[in-house]
Amino acid sequence: MNTDESLGYGLVSEAHLDMILDDVCNTLGNGGNNNASIAGKEVVAQETLLGTYPDSSVYGQGAGLFQFDEIGFDDVVARVREKDYLKVLNKYRIDIKKVKLRDLDFNPLTSAIFWRLKYLKITASIPKTLEGRAQYWKDHHNSEAGAGEPEEYINNANRLIYNKEAA
Numbered sequence: 001m002n003t004d005e006s007l008g009y010g011l012v013s014e015a016h017l018d019m020i021l022d023d024v025c026n027t028l029g030n031g032g033n034n035n036a037s038i039a040g041k042e043v044v045a046q047e048t049l050l051g052t053y054p055d056s057s058v059y060g061q062g063a064g065l066f067q068f069d070e071i072g073f074d075d076v077v078a079r080v081r082e083k084d085y086l087k088v089l090n091k092y093r094i095d096i097k098k099v100k101l102r103d104l105d106f107n108p109l110t111s112a113i114f115w116r117l118k119y120l121k122i123t124a125s126i127p128k129t130l131e132g133r134a135q136y137w138k139d140h141h142n143s144e145a146g147a148g149e150p151e152e153y154i155n156n157a158n159r160l161i162y163n164k165e166a167a
Contacts, residue, residue, distance in 0.1 A: 009065045010106040011051040017044060017065075017108065024112045027091050028084055032125035038161075039126045039133050040066075040115055043141060045160040046153045051108075064104030064111035066141075068118075073101045076117045084120060088113055130154055 011017055018041065025037040044050055047067040062069050080096050088094050094110060096117070104111040119126065122140050127133050134150035134157075142148045158164040 010108045028116045042157040045156045066115040
């Protein structure tokens with residue numbers, strides 16, 4: 001990723017995304033396999049091509065880096081655990097209950113916080129393998145109705161993060 005105007009969603013660089021994800025995951029937990037941060041980056045690679053793919057729809061596909069839809073967003077607000085709500089409030093001065101979906105558009109920190117809070121509600125640990133995380137994303141983020149497929153997630157992660165050609 002570069003640092004020019006081709007980036008969107010409030011990102012400055014790939015290092016900026018890494019810093020945000022590391023900080024959010026250190027604050028809210030990096031998961032049982034200690035890999036929430038990399039899973040988050042993979043989701044951003046899938047959903048917005050690491051912030052380089054603008055979503056021109058008006059919430060037809062989602063808001064922010066992680067492409068939240070209104071149902072998923074409202075679910076995070078309604079079901080955030082008190083301890084996580086307080087961690088976010090105390091560290092970032094962000095009141096989850098006052099955030100609006102539109103706030104995710106150009107605020108990568110708030111978008112990452114909402115993504116992590118969403119994944120914290122899932123009882124299964126984030127898988128260790130890229131293939132496992134791709135299916136996890138499909139099952140918990142994209143859903144059966146979503147157009148994305150695990151193979152696409154794997155290809156985007158390999159190409160954009162791991163510098164590998166698609167199989």
